[in-house]
Amino acid sequence: MFESIDALERAFRDELYVAERGLSTSTFLALKLGRPLFLEGEAGVGKTEVAKVLARALRTELIRLQCYEGLDVHQAVYEWNYSRQMLHVRLLEARGDAPKEADLFGPDFLLERPLLRAIRARGPAPPVLLVDEVDRSDEEFEAFLLEVLSDFQVTIPEIGTVRAERPPVVVVTSNRTRDVHDALKRRCLYHWIDYPSLESELAIVMAKLPDAPERLARQVTAFVQELRRAELYKRPGVAETLDWAAALLALDRRALDATVVDETLGVILKYQDDLQRVRGPFARAIHDRVQAAT
Amino acid sequence: MTDLASNLLLFGRVLRGLGLDVSPGRMRDLVVAVGHVGLARRADFRDAARCLLVHRHEDVPLFEAAFEAFWRKPAEGSTHLDLSALGEKRRFRRPRFAAPSASATASADEGPSSPSPAPVLVPVLSPSAQEVLRHKDFAEMSAEELAEVQAFVRKAAQGADAYPTRRRRPGRRPFIDVRRTLRRSQRHGGEVLTWARLERRKKPRPLVVLADISGSMERYTRVLLLFMYGLAERGAAPVEAFVFGTRLTRITRQLRGRDPERALRDVSHAVPDWSGGTRIGESFHAFNFDWGRRVLGRRPLVLVVSDGWERGDPSLLAEEAARLRRSCHRLVWLNPLLGAPDYEPLAQGMKAALRHVDDFRPVHNLASLEDLGRHLATLRGGRASSRPLPSLRSLHA
Numbered sequence A: 001m002f003e004s005i006d007a008l009e010r011a012f013r014d015e016l017y018v019a020e021r022g023l024s025t026s027t028f029l030a031l032k033l034g035r036p037l038f039l040e041g042e043a044g045v046g047k048t049e050v051a052k053v054l055a056r057a058l059r060t061e062l063i064r065l066q067c068y069e070g071l072d073v074h075q076a077v078y079e080w081n082y083s084r085q086m087l088h089v090r091l092l093e094a095r096g097d098a099p100k101e102a103d104l105f106g107p108d109f110l111l112e113r114p115l116l117r118a119i120r121a122r123g124p125a126p127p128v129l130l131v132d133e134v135d136r137s138d139e140e141f142e143a144f145l146l147e148v149l150s151d152f153q154v155t156i157p158e159i160g161t162v163r164a165e166r167p168p169v170v171v172v173t174s175n176r177t178r179d180v181h182d183a184l185k186r187r188c189l190y191h192w193i194d195y196p197s198l199e200s201e202l203a204i205v206m207a208k209l210p211d212a213p214e215r216l217a218r219q220v221t222a223f224v225q226e227l228r229r230a231e232l233y234k235r236p237g238v239a240e241t242l243d244w245a246a247a248l249l250a251l252d253r254r255a256l257d258a259t260v261v262d263e264t265l266g267v268i269l270k271y272q273d274d275l276q277r278v279r280g281p282f283a284r285a286i287h288d289r290v291q292a293a294t
Numbered sequence B: 001m002t003d004l005a006s007n008l009l010l011f012g013r014v015l016r017g018l019g020l021d022v023s024p025g026r027m028r029d030l031v032v033a034v035g036h037v038g039l040a041r042r043a044d045f046r047d048a049a050r051c052l053l054v055h056r057h058e059d060v061p062l063f064e065a066a067f068e069a070f071w072r073k074p075a076e077g078s079t080h081l082d083l084s085a086l087g088e089k090r091r092f093r094r095p096r097f098a099a100p101s102a103s104a105t106a107s108a109d110e111g112p113s114s115p116s117p118a119p120v121l122v123p124v125l126s127p128s129a130q131e132v133l134r135h136k137d138f139a140e141m142s143a144e145e146l147a148e149v150q151a152f153v154r155k156a157a158q159g160a161d162a163y164p165t166r167r168r169r170p171g172r173r174p175f176i177d178v179r180r181t182l183r184r185s186q187r188h189g190g191e192v193l194t195w196a197r198l199e200r201r202k203k204p205r206p207l208v209v210l211a212d213i214s215g216s217m218e219r220y221t222r223v224l225l226l227f228m229y230g231l232a233e234r235g236a237a238p239v240e241a242f243v244f245g246t247r248l249t250r251i252t253r254q255l256r257g258r259d260p261e262r263a264l265r266d267v268s269h270a271v272p273d274w275s276g277g278t279r280i281g282e283s284f285h286a287f288n289f290d291w292g293r294r295v296l297g298r299r300p301l302v303l304v305v306s307d308g309w310e311r312g313d314p315s316l317l318a319e320e321a322a323r324l325r326r327s328c329h330r331l332v333w334l335n336p337l338l339g340a341p342d343y344e345p346l347a348q349g350m351k352a353a354l355r356h357v358d359d360f361r362p363v364h365n366l367a368s369l370e371d372l373g374r375h376l377a378t379l380r381g382g383r384a385s386s387r388p389l390p391s392l393r394s395l396h397a
Helices: A005-014 A021-033 A047-057 A082-094 A114-120 A139-151 A182-187 A198-208 A214-229 A238-250 A258-267 A272-278 A281-293 B002-017 B024-037 B042-053 B057-070 B079-093 B102-109 B129-135 B143-156 B178-188 B215-233 B260-270 B280-295 B314-326 B348-354 B366-378 B392-396
Strands: A037-040 A062-066 A078-080 A110-112 A128-132 A153-156 A160-163 A169-174 A189-192 B162-176 B197-204 B207-212 B239-244 B248-250 B301-305 B330-334 B359-361
Touching: A005 A021, A005 A047, A021 A037, A021 A047, A021 A169, A021 A189, A021 B024, A021 B042, A037 A047, A047 A062, A047 A128, A047 A169, A062 A114, A082 B178, A110 A114, A114 A128, A114 A153, A114 A160, A139 A153, A139 A182, A189 B042, A198 A214, A198 A238, A214 A238, A214 A281, A238 A258, A258 A272, A258 A281, A272 A281, B002 B024, B002 B042, B002 B057, B024 B042, B042 B057, B162 B178, B207 B215, B207 B280, B215 B239, B215 B260, B215 B301, B239 B280, B248 B280, B280 B314, B280 B348, B314 B330, B314 B348, B359 B366
Parallel strands: A037 A169, A037 A189, A062 A128, A128 A169, B207 B239, B207 B301, B301 B330, B330 B359
Antiparallel strands: A078 A110, A153 A160, B162 B197, B239 B248
């Protein structure tokens, strides 16, 4: 555990994650108060990464639950291993024994899904539970999650109630494809991750791609920062900046030029409307400004 | 510390007064949090308070402003005064409800995109008095008649078709419930005699309403909002509601209250341009851009209520309507002018948007509203069924 916000910031930086101060403060408090951290923001700003980095920094296991519509208890908490159960029944029959229910629904046949795994974890440190893209799940699951997050216990009819010895560190992320219910967010510490400033983003690119020439990193970052100010349907995230820099690096570019910008624009813009709007004179204008500045 | 604690509590009360959803539990957490974070750095304290007290992105700016005003050195001025000014500013910005002004309507008609004069509505008369009411144009009704209609509409609002979700429940087809099958087999010594089955659970399809509130549309919009209110009230379908004139405003939260009259009043308070001109294309653009990804995720049915009198650029409207249609289940355009027997969509805005609309329907009287309810309930599956543009003549038949 970290004794101060600065310590957490240092640990994150060691794991190549550049966090703005507000995010560090929220994460620090989530750990101190033992509450889930709810991260919201546009796609590609590094929400999921927070959980991964946190697990590495805390030297503990990351347990990930990817949400989707229709996600239910059998996918999120537990399921019985039916094929094994059936096999067991046949085996007993062959030996002339009758199967007992208590045997069939014992720990041998229980398949742990992420939530149960996080609750039953017995490692040296509590695990980090990542509930990713909770906005993709439906209201029913949200209500269930709220229950689990309030007392970290689940009930399996055949076994009984399982309670966490030490509650896991929970990170919930949302892309806001729909509004998540206030009740769930109220239970958590809320932080909105914004696009990083030019300096932070440059630091991220340099940290993640140490091989990239500084001039290229600067130009790519400045270009994306400018592009985010344009009216686009899908603004490029930090993930796109990193992809683009990596792509240019793979093409052996040491600096941006207008042609390569047009050719590789698809790495950062994913909508046809946006591509059409930006490709050509618009991109050239940004490129010229970036060239002049760096 | 007691000083700090009481200040924290006061701060919490100020935030609640500004409309933030601050629970007492979070206030207690904040006191603990301050112990962890310390007060050495003001920004850290602010971040700590924000992550505990705010849980909606749209509330962040209000929180920051309140924080700046509340936690500052007393020497800079009276804190109390600044805070009341903050509330004052908010109240001031809230526009009053204005009756449709003649000038706004007139200027809308003079816009470059509306070359032909607005068609005159012709009410259809029927023998019985009730029938008269059913077929009377909302615009021609007296206040009492309108009240009667509104009460009816609120009760009668019907949801759209149900759509199959990915969640399952015990049923007849098409999945096998292994767990139940196995449990049942225990009764027969482990022999599987019957398969337990699962089917997809169905849910009412979400609705998104984009309602025009420019001068000429106000009456229809009021009735339609009540229709939506009725839907939301009975949980018949999740409803997201937006109104637009020159700007787009989301009114979903306002429609969630108990009392419809109050809801409508709240709406008129929240909307900056009730009964102004109309910029449909720009409003659609704002919707696609700011809200599309947040409310179109479940592929809802989108209802647009507008007469299509566009003051802005018709080509922008066409482009944005096309985009909107690509990301929803079905785009239904409700136009009260369609109730007039000789109406043709000649206004450039309407013409431009019509190519990208799945259904084009009248919504000028009770009968048409009933038809709409029936139509929504019978929609099934994709949009192929009634994709071709309805012939306008056939709609009046």
